Amino acid sequence: MSAQGTHAAAGVTVAGRFPKAFPGANLWLKVVAGLVILAVWQVGVAAFAPRFVAKPLGIAAAFPAVITDPAFLSAVASTLGVVLQGLFIAMAGGVILDSSQVNNILIKDG
Numbered sequence: 001m002s003a004q005g006t007h008a009a010a011g012v013t014v015a016g017r018f019p020k021a022f023p024g025a026n027l028w029l030k031v032v033a034g035l036v037i038l039a040v041w042q043v044g045v046a047a048f049a050p051r052f053v054a055k056p057l058g059i060a061a062a063f064p065a066v067i068t069d070p071a072f073l074s075a076v077a078s079t080l081g082v083v084l085q086g087l088f089i090a091m092a093g094g095v096i097l098d099s100s101q102v103n104n105i106l107i108k109d110g
Contacts, residue, residue, distance in 0.1 A: 038056045045055045066072055 042056050045053050
């Protein structure tokens with residue numbers, strides 16, 4: 001790496017120009033861009049799409065009722081439970097594979 005640039009993960013500017021991941025930079029621009037995208041989506045769906053395609057205003061209107069529905073909350077809990085089960089299985093499998101001789105054979109022959 002050159003003397004001018006530094007590693008981006010260190011949070012220092014690269015060649016003195018761009019901060020790491022632009023935290024907080026041009027927040028108003030990001031908000032305006034998001035609102036423009038939502039407006040184009042709303043107008044585009046209203047003008048060209050079939051009635052069953054979701055509009056941003058329809059989603060916003062339905063959100064409070066859906067998020068408090070017991071059936072939705074039950075489905076969220078069920079989904080998170082299954083995801084955690086998969087995570088624990090993957091972690092156990094990774095530990096077993098790492099501690100086995102298979103790992104050493106793959107490294108030697110790979």
